[in-house]
Amino acid sequence: MAFLFSYLDMVLFAALPYLVLFTFLLVSIQRYRLQTFSFSSLSSQLLENRRHFWALVPFHYGILVVFAGHLMAFLIPRSILFWNSHPLRLYVLEVTGLAFGILTLVGLLGMVARRLGNSKLRVVTSRADAVLYVLLLLQVVSGVAVAVFQPWGSSWFATSLAPYLWSLFRFQPDLTYITGLPILIKLHILNAFIVVGLFPFTRLVHILVVPNPYLWRKPQVVRWYGPAPRDIA
Amino acid sequence: MNVRSQISMVFHLDKCIGCHTCSIACKNIWTDRRGTEYMWWNNVETKPGTGYPAKWEDQEKFKGGWEKQNGKIRLKSTGKGRIVTNIFHNPHMPSMDDYYEPWTYDYQHLFNAPEGPDQPTAKPISMVTGDYIDIESGPNWDDDLGGSPVYGKNDPNLEGLTEEQKLQLFSIEQLVFFYFPRICNHCMNPACVASCPSGALYKRGEDGIVLVDQKRCRAWRSCIAACPYKKVFFNWFTGKSEKCILCYPRLETGQAPACFHSCVGRIRYLGVVLYDADRLEAVANLPKEQLIDGQRDLILDPTDEHVLEGARKNGIPDSVVKAAQESPVYQFVKVWKLALPPHIEFRTLPMLFYVPPMAPVMANRKNGALNSVSDNLFHDIDDARVPMRFLANLFGAGQEGKVAYALRKQKAVRWYRRAVTVGDVDLETAERMLREADCTIKEAMAIYELTSLCTFEQRFVIPPMYREKALEALRDPHEVKQSAGFGFLSGPRRGM
Amino acid sequence: MHNDHGVVVTRAVVSARIPPGVCIQYHSPERTFSVPKSPLRNDRRAGGHNSLTRTRLKPNFLAGGYGQFTFHFNYWGPIGCNRDTHILVRKLPVLKW
Numbered sequence: 001m002a003f004l005f006s007y008l009d010m011v012l013f014a015a016l017p018y019l020v021l022f023t024f025l026l027v028s029i030q031r032y033r034l035q036t037f038s039f040s041s042l043s044s045q046l047l048e049n050r051r052h053f054w055a056l057v058p059f060h061y062g063i064l065v066v067f068a069g070h071l072m073a074f075l076i077p078r079s080i081l082f083w084n085s086h087p088l089r090l091y092v093l094e095v096t097g098l099a100f101g102i103l104t105l106v107g108l109l110g111m112v113a114r115r116l117g118n119s120k121l122r123v124v125t126s127r128a129d130a131v132l133y134v135l136l137l138l139q140v141v142s143g144v145a146v147a148v149f150q151p152w153g154s155s156w157f158a159t160s161l162a163p164y165l166w167s168l169f170r171f172q173p174d175l176t177y178i179t180g181l182p183i184l185i186k187l188h189i190l191n192a193f194i195v196v197g198l199f200p201f202t203r204l205v206h207i208l209v210v211p212n213p214y215l216w217r218k219p220q221v222v223r224w225y226g227p228a229p230r231d232i233a
Numbered sequence: 234m235n236v237r238s239q240i241s242m243v244f245h246l247d248k249c250i251g252c253h254t255c256s257i258a259c260k261n262i263w264t265d266r267r268g269t270e271y272m273w274w275n276n277v278e279t280k281p282g283t284g285y286p287a288k289w290e291d292q293e294k295f296k297g298g299w300e301k302q303n304g305k306i307r308l309k310s311t312g313k314g315r316i317v318t319n320i321f322h323n324p325h326m327p328s329m330d331d332y333y334e335p336w337t338y339d340y341q342h343l344f345n346a347p348e349g350p351d352q353p354t355a356k357p358i359s360m361v362t363g364d365y366i367d368i369e370s371g372p373n374w375d376d377d378l379g380g381s382p383v384y385g386k387n388d389p390n391l392e393g394l395t396e397e398q399k400l401q402l403f404s405i406e407q408l409v410f411f412y413f414p415r416i417c418n419h420c421m422n423p424a425c426v427a428s429c430p431s432g433a434l435y436k437r438g439e440d441g442i443v444l445v446d447q448k449r450c451r452a453w454r455s456c457i458a459a460c461p462y463k464k465v466f467f468n469w470f471t472g473k474s475e476k477c478i479l480c481y482p483r484l485e486t487g488q489a490p491a492c493f494h495s496c497v498g499r500i501r502y503l504g505v506v507l508y509d510a511d512r513l514e515a516v517a518n519l520p521k522e523q524l525i526d527g528q529r530d531l532i533l534d535p536t537d538e539h540v541l542e543g544a545r546k547n548g549i550p551d552s553v554v555k556a557a558q559e560s561p562v563y564q565f566v567k568v569w570k571l572a573l574p575p576h577i578e579f580r581t582l583p584m585l586f587y588v589p590p591m592a593p594v595m596a597n598r599k600n601g602a603l604n605s606v607s608d609n610l611f612h613d614i615d616d617a618r619v620p621m622r623f624l625a626n627l628f629g630a631g632q633e634g635k636v637a638y639a640l641r642k643q644k645a646v647r648w649y650r651r652a653v654t655v656g657d658v659d660l661e662t663a664e665r666m667l668r669e670a671d672c673t674i675k676e677a678m679a680i681y682e683l684t685s686l687c688t689f690e691q692r693f694v695i696p697p698m699y700r701e702k703a704l705e706a707l708r709d710p711h712e713v714k715q716s717a718g719f720g721f722l723s724g725p726r727r728g729m
Numbered sequence: 730m731h732n733d734h735g736v737v738v739t740r741a742v743v744s745a746r747i748p749p750g751v752c753i754q755y756h757s758p759e760r761t762f763s764v765p766k767s768p769l770r771n772d773r774r775a776g777g778h779n780s781l782t783r784t785r786l787k788p789n790f791l792a793g794g795y796g797q798f799t800f801h802f803n804y805w806g807p808i809g810c811n812r813d814t815h816i817l818v819r820k821l822p823v824l825k826w
Contacts, residue, residue: 031729036448038729040472043452047361047469049328060321119362120329124469126728201729209451210320212430215313219427224438225700229235229547338762351774355762356826367824368763381745403745 006179012190013164014173020197027200028208041206047120055114059107065100066143069154074165077158084155093154094147101144108133108140132202135195142188150182161189235510236533236543238553238696239421239441239584240479241562242493243502243572244414245684246590247643251412253277253373255492255501259416262491263478268470268727270335270360273372274477275492277414280627281388281402282375284413286331289463290389290576296325297461298424298579299517306518306580310458311428320430325458329469333370335360361469378410385410390626398620409619411590413627414500416492417464417477418575418583419443421508421531422517425476428459433474440505440698441584442479447725450474461579471727485700489693499687504560504694505553506567506584507533507540517580521630524577531582532567535560556696561683562586569672569680571639573628589624589636591643610648610666614640638671645670646677646684730754732816735780736769741818752818766825782812 032039045052073080084090112133115121147153160177167174178186199205222228259275278284288294296310310325338355346353359366375384381403391399401407419436423443426434433449434456436442445456445465450473456465457474465476480490488494493501508531516527533540535557544554557563565572565588572586614637615621621633629635645666652663667677683691730737730752739758747753758764760774767775 035729037471037473037725038727039448039451040728041452042472042728043454043467044469045323045326045454046329046457046467049326049330053322053324056321119364120359123362124727128728203728206451209431213432214316214430217432220422221426221429221432221435222438223435226439227548228438229237340762343761351766352760354760354764354774354826357763365826378744378746379742382743385745405745405748408745 006175009175009179012193013175013178013186016190016193016197017168017173020193023197024199028205031200031205032208039205039209040203042124042203044121044124047124048114048118051110051114051117055107055110057107058103059111062100062102062104062107063140066097066104069097069100070157073154073157074162077162080154080158084152084158090152090154094151097154098144098147101140101147105140105144108136112137128198128202131198132204135191135198139188139191139195142184142191146185146188150185234533234539234543236507236540236547236549237441237510238439238505238507238544238549238557240419240484240695241441241504241506241560241566241584241586242416242419243562243565243586243588245500245502245565245572245588246411246413247588247592248498248500248684249277249412249414249590250498251277251279251377252497254495254497255414256372258491258495259477262480264475266468266470268468269466269475271329271332271372272466272468272475274464274466274475275414275416276372277412279373279376279378279385279410280413281381281385281391281410281623282378283384283387283389284415285333285372286327286463287370287384288331288387288389289327289461292461292579294325295327295458295461295463297459297463298581299422300580301518304518306514308424308428308459309461311455316428316430316455319455320453323454323458326454326467327457327463329361333372333374334366334368336366336368339365378408381408390623392626393631394620394622398622401618402620402623407618411592411619413587414492415462415464415575416585417443417479418462418581418585419477419479421513421528421582421584422580424459424461424579424581425456425465428455429453430455434465437481440481440484440696442481442484443476444478444481445474445476447471447473447475461576461581462583471725473725484695485698487695487697489689489695493693499692502561502565502683502687502692504562505557505696506560506563507535507544507549507554507557509533513582517582521578522632524580524582524630525573525632525635528574528577528582529567529570532563534567535563550697550699553696556694559694561687561692561694564679564683569642569676571642571680573635573639575628576630578630587628588643589628589639591640591647610662610669611637611641611644614644641670642672642680645672646680649674649677650681730781730816730818731767731769732781732814734782734814736767736775737780738765738767738775738821752816765821768822768825772825781816782814 045056080093084093115125115129115133150156160181164174164177167177178189195204255275256273256277260273263274264270264272273285276285284290289297292298292309298309299306300309310323311319336357336359339358340355342355343353356365357368358364374380378385385403386399391402394402402409419442421441423434423436426436426443429450430453431449431451433446433451435444435446437444452467452472452474454467454474457463457467459465465474467473468475480488480492483490483494489503493503512531516524516531519527533543535541535544535554541554562572566586572588574583574586577583621636624636624640625631625633645663648658648666649663652658652660664674667674672680730739730741737754739754740763741752764774766772769775
């Protein structure tokens with residue numbers, strides 16, 4: 001039995017990450033090359049404008065902050081641990097994380113309710129969207145549950161998950177860090193891998209095209225087919 | 234001087250009969266696809282009215298166009314700092330309710346209905362969901378002043394009118410309306426282009442046509458709010474913005490755009506103008522009262538030696554310069570000063586100009602009779618049935634003088650022609666009118682010719698665009714043979 | 730719209746162009762689409778275009794099941810219906826197809 005579990009762990013936490021990362025990179029790049037047109041946030045604001053605000057804004061701000069938190073714990077685990085050495089600062093970090101996690105959840109629930117409650121939006125909801133909503137709900141609910149039932153995540157992420165993730169990137173997956181983790185956290189990690197794997201097949205690709213030169217470019221865009229004269233405006 | 238060429242347009246509102254042929258021509262060619270059913274790249278509005286989308290001129294509501302702040306202009310809706318916060322939800326974007334929910338009828342029911350006491354009827358169904366809907370509005374719901382207590386009364390251009398004038402505008406046998414056909418203005422300083430986070434919207438350098446790059450559009454929706462004329466639309470199916478393309482595939486092959494070509498009243502003129510791109514920013518930044526003159530000043534005289542030299546330096550072909558010299562737009566806008574830009578106070582410097590309508594102005598009633606004799610030859614313009622204030626709000630950035638000038642000249646030309654052809658107006662009075670309207674006999678004849686007798690070639694002076702050369706230099710024309718839609722190698726479908 | 734002669738259910742619009750107390754119907758929608766049933770006619774479909782005005786029938790008009798009189802204004806006649814009559818206008822209480 002124990003052998004079976006360790007085998008399962010191996011497949012899910014040592015092989016799957018590479019599979020999803022490979023899928024993510026290959027499909028994203030190929031989709032951008034061959035299906036450039038399909039890169040769009042597929043906004044539905046035109047069809048429903050009121051609940052759009054109350055769902056989309058909390059969700060996006062929530063997930064941005066939560067994602068930034070995960071990223072920081074991954075990139076600078078030592079600084080996070082140092083920050084957490086003082087209990088008050090640890091509380092601040094935990095409460096902030098939980099608050100934004102709940103904000104994300106509220107926004108996501110709003111998004112699902114909005115989709116289900118409006119006949120026009122059902123027309124523009126594809127099967128991929130439905131799968132995505134289920135996965136995201138699972139991810140956010142499990143994330144909030146982890147924050148509530150497995151507290152001090154900012155610290156144990158830095159001590160056990162960050163090294164595991166780093167080991168993945170060094171192509172020497174070290175499962176010792178995570179085999180002992182509670183099932184809830186494992187579920188959260190596993191689901192994250194699945195989301196990454198399906199990422200390039202869904203509307204999530206709009207995240208990849210967010211960075212844009214808008215803040216730096218000149219206000220007016222002029223395209224010349226022949227040679228451009230002096231570029232002034 | 235940085236000389237650029239731009240395809241520009243004039244709509245002669247005095248000739249518009251409101252038949253909507255232009256809208257139908259455009260609809261049939263460009264917006265009969267899924268997701269575009271609600272779009273009317275060309276639409277004809279009744280003024281006074283709220284238009285399409287409802288109240289598009291109300292920039293307190295939609296925050297379109299530019300505004301002056303600390304001596305510089307900035308976008309009203311999407312300042313660079315706000316782009317990040319507005320990207321998830323654009324607070325100023327109109328929703329489909331502001332346009333209308335497109336519908337068709339369930340015609341199949343007429344064939345499939347079970348036997349009953351009545352003949353069956355085809356119920357209206359939504360073209361978005363396919364469900365039965367109760368139609369609440371349409372693209373021309375207020376056509377010919379229909380529903381004027383709701384629509385006409387809420388026209389944003391009524392601002393500044395006295396209560397008495399408003400009352401007159403909506404009372405029986407006093408009221409007045411005219412038609413206002415609209416397409417994309419292909420502005421010199423387009424707000425849609427400036428607002429796009431992805432840089433998907435662009436102005437073509439050679440002819441100034443404003444387009445959306447369908448492959449770069451990511452549905453951030455800034456352009457829809459930023460365009461003060463609400464002429465960028467969101468395709469809810471493909472998740473891309475679309476707008477009037479001035480039928481560039483037709484223009485490139487020497488044909489007039491579909492709405493121009495099909496115009497029954499022959500109200501539409503199209504031609505090239507040359508302008509100075511160096512001074513563009515300064516002109517867009519002028520005080521409101523100077524904007525019209527500033528824009529006219531920006532348009533260059535295509536016969537001037539310096540301009541010709543500048544054009545050569547910037548690589549503008551001689552054929553385009555020649556087209557600019559024959560351009561009807563140049564005559565209407567710059568030489569005769571008859572055509573005025575719509576709402577130039579939005580500071581996008583629209584390149585579609587309107588000759589203000591004469592018809593609702595004339596025939597002012599006094600004491601129950603048509604009042605046409607007076608020492609003041611232009612009295613009917615000064616106390617017109619349509620308050621000058623209203624026309625000035627629409628075409629003059631609030632200045633009545635600009636509109637009055639155009640109307641006086643039009644009236645003088647009419648009276649002069651009447652003196653020549655019918656003879657019941659004496660020539661001396663007509664010539665006096667011309668003088669008072671700042672018009673010579675030669676000019677009057679030219680205006681008359683281009684207004685009344687104009688041929689197809691005079692109305693549409695389309696320059697050769699040499700796009701085949703430019704395109705062939707970049708890629709083999711056979712590469713995109715038989716590809717779909719806008720010329721993609723893959724079809725423009727939704728998502729993956 | 731109804732009077733002693735019959736009932737027409739159609740879409741109406743209020744406009745400053747029409748004086749109070751007058752209504753004008755100058756387009757004739759086909760009853761094959763978008764014409765609901767009328768409670769005044771015991772929930773039968775309303776919208777025969779000559780319903781509100783009188784028509785003089787000649788014997789040869791009687792052929793064809795009167796379809797020519799219900800399909801459009803004065804469908805048989807030389808010009809469109811331009812008769813004046815007295816009518817009552819009221820909003821359709823419930824939409825019934």
